[in-house]
Amino acid sequence: MKTAMHLALRYLAGRKLRTALTTLAVVFGVFVFFGMNAVLPSVMATFQHNVQSAWGQVDATITHQSGEAFPASVGAKLSAFPGVRVVSGFLSRPVNLPPSLYPAAKGRRIPSAVSLVGIAPKEAAQIRTYTLEEGRFLTDADAGHAVITASLAHALGLALGSSFALPTPSGMARLAVVGIRPARSSPGNEEVLIPLREAGRLFGSPDRVSALEVNFDTFDATRRESLHAGLRAGLGDEYKIGSPATGTELFATLKLGMYAINLFGLVAMAMGAFIILNTYRTVVAERRRDLGMLRALGADGRTLLAVLLIEGFLQGLAGTLVGLAVGWGFAAALLAGLSGIMESFMHVRTGGPVVSPLLVGITAVLGIGMTLLAAGIPARQALRISPLEALRPVEGKTAASRPGKGFWAGVLLLLFASAAVWNPSAAVSLCGGAAFLLALLLLAPTLVRPITALFGGLLSRTIARDGVGRLAQGQLARQPSRSAVTASTTLLALALLVATGSVMTSITEHFLGMLKATLASDYLLIPPTVSVWASDVGAKPELAEKIRALPEVSLVSTLRFASASLSSRPSMGKELSGDTPVSVLGIDPASFPKVSALRFESGNARLAYPALASGRNLILNGSAASTTKLHPGDRAVLVTARGLREYRVVAIGNDYLNAKLVTAYVSQENLREDFGKIEDVFLQFNLKPGADAARAEMGVRTLLEDYPQFRLTRSQKYLADNLATFYSAFGALYLLFIILAVPSLLALVNTLAIGVFERTRELGMLRAIGATRGQVRLLVLAEAMLLSSLGALLGLAAGGVVGRVLVSNAEHLGFTLEYSFPYVWMLASIAIAVAFGALAAYFPGRRAARMQIVEALRHEG
């Protein structure tokens, strides 16, 4: 053991460059895995927050049975509860606005009271989205500062920076406006937000809250049930726990995101392992001669294995420690960068890297364990051959090209995948997609030869003539499994890129198409909350009439709204509990198709719109059709404010604004008759050809003075704004790709550097017989290009199939998507592969080119 330790240390110290390179591989592996996974919880939390707050949903609301405020310490108790992601308490009191302070003014409606709400800024922002039109959000340190809504600011004549007075139990409070939120659109008092501590002081109830809002960290239904039960048991009878109805679509979206993000974590792990394994395999192969010589001198196999394992352990340990540090720094830097983007586009703050002891543990096991494994397995193989055989100089023996076990496993998986991918069952086809990816990884070593031959021929005919392309191709085929493992990291990164690209392209194309069709008018009048129609205050039909009367306007079309529920029962049943809530939108069958268009999944515009005008007919959107399982021709029973009404489904079609909601379209006639609703909640209009747009805008703005809830905007602008948010929402994803791309680059550099190092003497010989420095450099470049092409080709194939499977299974998660081929992403992947090939070749190529021939010839292989 002592000899082994001694030898191990001497090897590490004696071959510094080698030691550094291999330890670096461990650092890379650990860095990739740890950094990625430290980022994911924050990305996940941000994602969950975005989705949940967009739905305005809280997992549990806790109040005291008496309705009174209760100690804030209950919140601290709840946060300690495992499974609770965030707890946020608020203290709210209505405050009257005395007319003496706020005298009535012309053109303003002064509210008689507002709600003064104390919130914990950090926690509150994790539960709800507080968008700001101007200024900033509250911080814990704020005193005498408030955030108000634009509508309150308008009513009280306040602007950013101005201050106002409110009567409180502890006297008159002066508050300065530091932030302005969008106008309030829902019923209830206007809110004045201040920090919780300040509210406690003003109300004379320090450290108390009127309610606690809780969000969980899981979407698993049974786990949520038990969390609720746990909270109830923990709090006792004194408290009430309100829980929301689980919106299926919300959970579907969250689940989809969870899967995607966890996939990133797994892929990062695989890539880390690949980098480490690949490097060590070569190191041990290099040691062959030494091992033979030591055995000839009398060292036994156990001692030599111990030498390699000690080296592996020390390097694994050092690499893991450095990797942890680098990974953490990377995660922190990335999140800092990310939060800038998130804050400016989505008004969301991201947390720092999350490092759980579990993650550190897994990382350490992975880093050190992988290194030990990577050093031990090839060492045992090397020790199995006789010392004499080991001593014989290997003239770079070419590995056997006979397909091994991995190949046949790959073939079997491929067969399974090709059968499973098109299976209608989501589980089976997703397994098929995964199997296809795995099959390619297993087949990669066998595919190295044919694929590099293909690309090598191409290279030989283009950039790498003079036989250099042929040399590069041969070099990769020399160690097919090493080439395959290197290419595999590129494969994984690009597969993920292309698969996600497929989904994103499909979503984008889908929504872009709908968005354009939905907003086909020249102008829109937008209510405060588009598509959450219930909270919008509509306009009487006279607004539309007056706009129609403007000389520049050619056409006006409106949407009207009523809420109802939908029963799939063919006859008017008695017991209708558990039916689907549905937004019923009233359209004008004549004018609607001219400014907007539904995308029909079944049925068509020519028949569907006239049908709405004749009798109780309706069009369902995709969400409604998939939740109720109704088809065109079916009868649907609407539970309306005025009783049960039977409609016939004539078509299934979607528009952009309501795509996520369960929606039924009926004629405005029927909406009036069955629901008694005549208010317009959304208006679109077109101008006459050549009409004066500025005058028309002015005319409409004048009319809107009586309808301040509507905002006039050009459709083009609204479209552009929507697209911008749409794209920025995916910003985080793009960054994740960069994180994934980096390791594949590192793996490539590592393999090339090792290849150059190993072949020092061979490269010296090439130079001796007349190869120029440029040709040697080109050789390394060609190798890099071949490796990355190999990875790209397989990655594109894998990503294409997995993406296709994901898109076709999106409906099981609540979306129906048409597959769009991700041309842009495919091209981007190829560009990345080529760029990485060139980049990776730079340093190893330079090293190879700068080699002194004579020294290279003397190099101890």
Added chain:
Amino acid sequence: MGILQIDELSKRYGEGETAVVALDRVSVKIERGEFVAVMGPSGCGKSTLLHLAGGLDRPTSGRVLIEGTDLSGLSDGKVAAIRRRKIGFVFQFFNLIPILGAEENAALPLTLDGVSPAAAREKARHWLAKVGLANRGGNRPDQLSGGQQQRVAVARALVAEPALVLADEPTGNLDSRASEELAALLRQVAAEWGRSVLMVTHDARIAAYADRILFLKDGRVVDETRLSAHGNDEGRLVRERMEKL
């Protein structure tokens, strides 16, 4: 004008105290078709001389002329071109590219020079046949014996029709029979095919195949002998001479 002319060539490695003078003002001239062997104890500077003659390294002082062209003034790329076209190399081991077949290996200097692969292989085939490997063009190095591998290396050294062939202990890794066969082949290269050959060896029997033998010691040419016949007697003669030094 000689094929290879070396004037006052010196090579010093390192600086100051630890400096090693590997070659000390050596002058050699080799004519067309001449077969010259260099002998001497290990570390006397034989490889250094060969490397400098082939432009693989730059001398500390002195100059090397290949067919009248002075290497010292040339750029790296120009020297590489001279190596491809005017010089052939044979080394002791690790002589061939393991992933290429014999024919591709032999064709390398031509393909590197931009000759079309088909034409290059045609020539390689020709030279492989001449060194006695007519049917081995498709074999990779690991499928050939050591002697056969060195013959491929000789074919490669000749494929570009160079004026000069440099060989550094080409028999160092071969058994005695294969060694003698290779020496005979190099003799043929010079005598029949008109190339100049400069070969380093420390085997007296191999050196005896040469026309002329240079004896090197501590970086200097200390003796020189011309052989008129090539056989066992000469071998003994050379060995005696070596031992005397």
